[in-house]
Amino acid sequence: MPVARLLAATIALMVVLLAGCTGNDEPPRPSGEISVATGNQGGVYAEYGAGYGDLIERRLPDASARVLHTGGSVDNLRRVGAGDAQVAFTLADSAADAVAGRAPFTGRVPVVALAALYDNYVQLVVPADSPVRSVRELRGRRVSVGAAGSGTALLAERILKVAGLSAGKDVSTLRLDVREATAALAAGRIDAFLWSGGLPTAAITELRRTLPIRLVDLGDVVADLTRSYGELYTETTVPAVVYGAQSAVTTVSLPNFLVVRRDMPDAEAYWLTRLLFEGQSQLIRAHPEARRLDRRTAIATHPLDLHPGAARWFRESHP
Numbered sequence: 001m002p003v004a005r006l007l008a009a010t011i012a013l014m015v016v017l018l019a020g021c022t023g024n025d026e027p028p029r030p031s032g033e034i035s036v037a038t039g040n041q042g043g044v045y046a047e048y049g050a051g052y053g054d055l056i057e058r059r060l061p062d063a064s065a066r067v068l069h070t071g072g073s074v075d076n077l078r079r080v081g082a083g084d085a086q087v088a089f090t091l092a093d094s095a096a097d098a099v100a101g102r103a104p105f106t107g108r109v110p111v112v113a114l115a116a117l118y119d120n121y122v123q124l125v126v127p128a129d130s131p132v133r134s135v136r137e138l139r140g141r142r143v144s145v146g147a148a149g150s151g152t153a154l155l156a157e158r159i160l161k162v163a164g165l166s167a168g169k170d171v172s173t174l175r176l177d178v179r180e181a182t183a184a185l186a187a188g189r190i191d192a193f194l195w196s197g198g199l200p201t202a203a204i205t206e207l208r209r210t211l212p213i214r215l216v217d218l219g220d221v222v223a224d225l226t227r228s229y230g231e232l233y234t235e236t237t238v239p240a241v242v243y244g245a246q247s248a249v250t251t252v253s254l255p256n257f258l259v260v261r262r263d264m265p266d267a268e269a270y271w272l273t274r275l276l277f278e279g280q281s282q283l284i285r286a287h288p289e290a291r292r293l294d295r296r297t298a299i300a301t302h303p304l305d306l307h308p309g310a311a312r313w314f315r316e317s318h319p
Helices: 003-017 044-059 073-082 092-100 151-162 178-187 202-207 219-229 266-278 280-286 288-292 308-317
Strands: 032-037 063-068 087-091 111-127 142-144 172-174 192-197 213-215 234-238 249-261
Touching: 032 044, 032 073, 044 063, 044 087, 044 266, 044 280, 044 288, 073 087, 073 092, 073 111, 073 151, 073 249, 087 092, 087 111, 087 151, 092 111, 092 151, 092 249, 111 151, 111 178, 111 202, 111 234, 111 266, 111 288, 111 308, 142 178, 151 192, 151 219, 178 192, 178 202, 219 234, 219 249, 249 266, 266 280, 266 308, 280 288
Parallel strands: 032 063, 032 087, 142 172, 142 192
Antiparallel strands: 087 249, 111 192, 111 213, 111 249, 234 249
């Protein structure tokens, strides 16, 4: 975790611990249907969300889970804001735009966080024999920038912009989800695709079985991306071992949050947070990114507030 984010997590933890106690009586468990908005099939949100939905079914006897496959972060935030989903996965940059009411949102979305989960990594995927070695070399090529309503699409357009490329003009862009994008790359219908997800992403791992692929280094756009859009973006690397590459590649990462509406009852938010940590071993079986869930850093949810019910769980669970 970058130093700035670790410092923010430490400060947030101190605030939670000093906020006073609400008492040790266990709040009532939620009941009824709980809708969980995830993401594209073949992506980490879908697998992590399926595991989380199963936790709800197993550990909240009066509740049921409905796991929704969606376009991704932007779609999820809209659903939570409208009350069409109770809990959702989202990227931090999409969440920042939502609470500020910036495009692609038409007004402020009243969402808060239950926890920071893990970091997403931007992955620009091309066939192994592609001549493309940088974002700028996508000029004139067919590129999937992510599904409509996804955080990938939002970030992909920003990456193209800081690289001096206009989506739809300099680059022929398609809006495909990750499974559609891998199929299109394998069939030669596109030249590359951008994807923002955890490591490894199942659809990309599966693609490697039929098509030799390579990740394009994004080191030449990270500084411009941070300068233009803020410090939620962090320069990092995708280790070679993730997809069997010969060497690691530089990319950009940013946090993922689990979010709910601000007006969710405290007891429900408490239990939805508690389930994450008490069921972590089960979530790891759903996707290995759940290993990164850490009580000490999960409260670093800037720019979102932490829900009071979640804050209570973090406070009362602290040794």
